[in-house]
Each structure stands twice: as C-alpha cells, then as structure tokens.
Amino acid sequence: MKKQRYYNFVLIYLFMKNVKSSILDVYSRYNFTPIKAKGVYLYDKNGNKKLDFLGGVAVNVLGYNNSVINNAIKKQIDKGFFSQSNYFYNDDAEKLAKKLCKISGIIDGKVFFQNSGAEANECAIKIARKRFNTINGTKYNEIICMTNAFHGRTIATISATLREKLTDGFEPLIEGFKIAEFNNIESVKKTINKNTCAIMLETIQGEGGILPCDKKFLKDLRKICDEKNILLIVDEIQCGNGRTGKFFAYQNYDIIPDIITIAKGLAGGLPIGACIVKKEVAEFMKKGSHGSTFGGNALCCCIGNACINKTSNKQFLKNVKNTGDYFNEKLLLLTKEYPKMFKSVKGIGLMVGLEIDNKINAHDFAIKLLNNGLCCATAGCNQIRFLPPLIIAKKHIDECIKIIIKTYKECL
Numbered sequence: 001m002k003k004q005r006y007y008n009f010v011l012i013y014l015f016m017k018n019v020k021s022s023i024l025d026v027y028s029r030y031n032f033t034p035i036k037a038k039g040v041y042l043y044d045k046n047g048n049k050k051l052d053f054l055g056g057v058a059v060n061v062l063g064y065n066n067s068v069i070n071n072a073i074k075k076q077i078d079k080g081f082f083s084q085s086n087y088f089y090n091d092d093a094e095k096l097a098k099k100l101c102k103i104s105g106i107i108d109g110k111v112f113f114q115n116s117g118a119e120a121n122e123c124a125i126k127i128a129r130k131r132f133n134t135i136n137g138t139k140y141n142e143i144i145c146m147t148n149a150f151h152g153r154t155i156a157t158i159s160a161t162l163r164e165k166l167t168d169g170f171e172p173l174i175e176g177f178k179i180a181e182f183n184n185i186e187s188v189k190k191t192i193n194k195n196t197c198a199i200m201l202e203t204i205q206g207e208g209g210i211l212p213c214d215k216k217f218l219k220d221l222r223k224i225c226d227e228k229n230i231l232l233i234v235d236e237i238q239c240g241n242g243r244t245g246k247f248f249a250y251q252n253y254d255i256i257p258d259i260i261t262i263a264k265g266l267a268g269g270l271p272i273g274a275c276i277v278k279k280e281v282a283e284f285m286k287k288g289s290h291g292s293t294f295g296g297n298a299l300c301c302c303i304g305n306a307c308i309n310k311t312s313n314k315q316f317l318k319n320v321k322n323t324g325d326y327f328n329e330k331l332l333l334l335t336k337e338y339p340k341m342f343k344s345v346k347g348i349g350l351m352v353g354l355e356i357d358n359k360i361n362a363h364d365f366a367i368k369l370l371n372n373g374l375c376c377a378t379a380g381c382n383q384i385r386f387l388p389p390l391i392i393a394k395k396h397i398d399e400c401i402k403i404i405i406k407t408y409k410e411c412l
Contacts, residue, residue: 028363030370037064040389040396042375053388053400054375058206058238058351061265061311063389069268072306076299083297092301096308100276103247103312105256110282112275113296117237117263118152120273123290124200124233124259125156127277129176131231131284132197141197143233146182148208148380149201151235160200183213185220192224198231198259199224203249206238209380210346210353215253222255231258231281237273241265242311242390244349245321252348265390268307272300311390320390324349327386327397334404341408346383350390353383354404360411368410374403 032050034042040063042050055061062068076082084090097111112123125143132141143160150166151157158166159174167173178196181187182205199221205211225232234257239249241264246252248260258281263273273295277285310316331345331354343355356362362378369376369384379385388396 030367030375032370032375039063039065040392050370050373050375051396051399051403052375053386053392054377055265055387055389056269057377058241058243058264058387060269061241061243061390062268062307063391066268066391068306068310069303072303073299076302079298082299083294085293086291086296090296090298090301092298092305093296096301096304097274099305099308099312100262100274103308104260104276105251106260106276106278108279110277110279112277112285112290112292113301114273114275114292115271115294116152116273117235117261118154118157118273119292119295120237120261120263120275121151121157121160121200121235122154123275124198124261124277125160126290127259127275127281127285128198128200128231128233130289131281134284138195140176140195142176142178142193142195144178144180144188144191144196144199146201146205147179148182148205148211149235150205150207151200151202182208182211183217185217185224188221188224192228192230196228196230198233200233200235202235202237202239203253204239204244204348204351205380206351206385207379209383210351210385211380212249212346212348213253218250218253218255222257225258233257233259233261235261237261237263238387239348239351242317242320243351243387245317245324247312247317249348249351265311266307267300267304270300270303272296272304316390320349323392323394323397324352326394327352327400330397330401334401338405338408341411350386350388350392352386353379354386355381355383358382365407365411368407369403372403372407372410374400374407 033044035045036043040052042052093113100111101107101109114120129141133139145160149161151160156174160177162179178191180191203213222232234250236248240262244252258278260276266272328345334342341357346353356365362382362384366376366378366384377385
C-alpha cells in the first residue's frame with residue numbers, strides 16, 4: 001500500500017514537473033484535464049470517461065450540456081451583452097431576487113448579488129456590523145462563528161474561522177470574531193456578550209467535514225437570537241440550491257434566518273452569489289454602503305433564473321431526496337460490509353461524506369477513485385466528499401459504489 005501511494009505521488013510530481021503553468025500554484029490538482037462533458041460524465045482528450053460526483057464542488061447542479069443552461073446562454077447572447085453595470089436596472093436580476101425571497105420565506109426581503117460565496121459572506125458580515133453599529137452608536141462588535149467552519153478565503157472570512165490551516169501566514173487577522181463549539185448551545189451562550197451582533201454558521205458544514213446542524217441546536221439558536229436581538233446568518237453556499245431535497249437546507253429545520261448567503265450552484269456553473277436579507281435588516285444599508293462591478297450581471301442572472309426554475313421545482317426536489325436516500329443507504333451498506341475501511345456516513349441528500357479508516361489518507365484514496373473513473377473530493381476527518389450533479393440517477397449511484405468497492409479491494 002505504501003509503495004502504491006509513493007508511486008502515485010511520483011506520477012503526479014512528474015506530470016506537474018513537465019507542465020509549466022502560469023497559474024499561481026495554490027491547488028493540489030488531480031492528473032485529469034476535462035475537455036468536454038455531458039450529463040454526469042467528464043471526458044479528457046483521450047476519451048477517458050469519469051463519473052462526476054464532485055460537480056465542480058457543488059456548482060454544476062444540472063450536470064453538463066444541459067438544455068436549460070444552454071438555452072439561457074443563447075438567450076443572453078442574442079441580447080448582445082453580458083454585463084451593463086449596476087448603474088442600470090436589470091430585469092433578470094429583479095426576477096431572480098424576487099424568486100429567492102419567495103423561496104427563502106423572506107417574502108419582503110432584499111437581495112444583493114455578487115460573484116462568489118466568499119463575497120456573499122462578506123456582504124452578510126458588513127450588514128450585521130452596520131446594523132449593530134447604527135443602533136448602538138459604537139464601532140466595535142462581534143460575530144460568533146463555529147468550530148470547523150468554512151466561509152471563504154478572503155481576509156474577513158478566514159478571520160471568521162480562526163482555523164490555522166486557513167489563517168497561517170495571513171496575519172494580522174480582522175478583529176470581531178468569536179468561536180463557539182458547533183452543535184453545542186451552551187458554548188454559544190457562554191460566548192454571547194453585549195457586543196454580539198450576529199451568529200453565523202453553515203447549516204451543513206462542508207469543508208469541515210459534512211456535519212449537519214442538530215435540529216434542536218439550530219432551533220435554539222433562532223430562539224436566542226430573537227430574545228437578544230442578534231442576527232442569525234446562515235451560510236447555504238454549499239448546502240443550498242436543492243442539494244438536501246429542500247431548496248435551502250435550513251428548510252429541513254423549520255426556521256427562517258435573518259440573513260442567508262448562497263452561491264455555487266445558483267447559476268448551474270457560472271459565478272454568482274447572493275445575500276438575502278430581511279427587510280428590517282436591509283434598511284440599514286444605504287446608497288453607497290456596498291457595491292460590486294459584476295455582481296448581478298445580465299448573463300449570470302439570466303442563467304440563474306433558468307436554473308432556479310428547475311432546482312426549486314417540487315418534483316425535482318423530490319427526486320433529489322429519493323436519490324439522496326438511496327445513495328446514503330448504499331454507503332451505509334459499505335460501512336457494514338467493509339467496517340475496517342469505511343467508518344461512517346454523514347450528510348443530507350446529495351451532500352454526503354464517507355469517513356474512511358486512517359490507515360489510508362482520504363486524498364490518496366480520492367486519487368485512486370479518479371484513476372478508476374470516479375471524481376470526488378475530501379473533507380474533514382479523512383472523509384471522501386460527494387457533491388454530484390442533482391440530476392444523477394440510481395444507476396449512477398450503483399456505478400459509483402462499484403468503483404468504491406473496486407478501489408478498496410485494490411488497497412488490500
């Protein structure tokens with residue numbers, strides 16, 4: 001096993017040594033270059049086919065070469081422009097904002113569009129601070145975040161996590177963030193003080209290890225925020241867009257946040273993020289308080305409208321839940337049939353983590369899976385992370401399981 005692991009690293013090293021890239025070397029790339037895609041499969045120049053259970057990291061929710069996305073792109077091409085700045089009104093942005101408010105349950109809310117999830121979280125942080133400082137006449141406040149959280153890679157969002165893996169070398173960090181233990185309401189209560197302006201968390205932690213909120217924990221947070229006039233910010237960037245069988249993951253918990261951030265799959269592969277805010281909170285943001293050159297551009301909002309019409313459809317979401325249940329059942333069977341290798345299954349719907357034994361590194365195992373035809377990622381405590389397009393069928397799940405079993409047996 002050690003010899004095979006060494007061999008894999010040598011291959012990757014030799015490949016990268018011969019590739020003189022002009023891109024900043026911050027990614028641990030797999031030795032695979034897709035040149036085309038269709039449905040839930042990726043293909044390289046040699047015709048090698050990979051089953052995609054990564055989906056661009058929860059981005060390509062409708063898979064590839066999908067007519068819904070393609071037709072929306074053609075529609076905007078025919079209009080002759082992709083972006084006209086926010087000095088002008090944008091009909092598609094208005095339509096998309098109204099749809100997000102309606103689906104979220106924040107009917108009379110406001111939406112700010114940007115280009116990514118990190119920017120959406122930056123917007124949420126700014127709004128929470130602006131509200132608190134305006135009400136209290138102060139210039140200092142605190143936002144409580146959770147252990148193992150991930151909210152992006154800007155200076156503000158890494159400051160919100162205080163995880164050494166993300167913050168090392170980027171000091172000084174931004175003040176005003178406190179960390180409480182995820183799913184521990186007593187830890188949150190102890191962290192709250194007179195300067196607390198918001199509590200911010202992922203409904204399902206992604207990079208930290210596919211860990212869903214406990215239902216009671218999230219409900220208790222909502223109650224505490226109401227009692228203390230603290231904002232509840234829910235990060236749905238990875239777990240939203242229908243991935244759990246509900247359009248927003250928090251809809252599995254029967255609560256409504258004050259601010260919601262969403263991105264990744266919102267436009268089925270194009271860069272867009274959104275910050276959805278309750279009306280009474282949004283009122284603290286005035287003209288000039290925030291802005292974005294490309295945020296809410298015509299192309300991304302046109303595609304976002306087409307995509308959300310599909311991903312918020314009740315039958316579509318029902319199918320996601322059914323396939324998610326089937327996938328979870330199949331993965332749980334692996335933990336029973338091969339308990340020495342597969343330890344646990346975590347997640348909801350089609351956001352799933354499979355914990356593997358520490359005798360093999362999850363990243364190494366993911367490389368082996370790719371070599372056998374399955375794209376996936378890693379997360380948390382030695383987990384294989386699955387974020388497939390939401391259009392996968394049971395036959396694709398069966399194919400995925402076969403590749404996992406084959407790969408495991410090669411490791412013996």
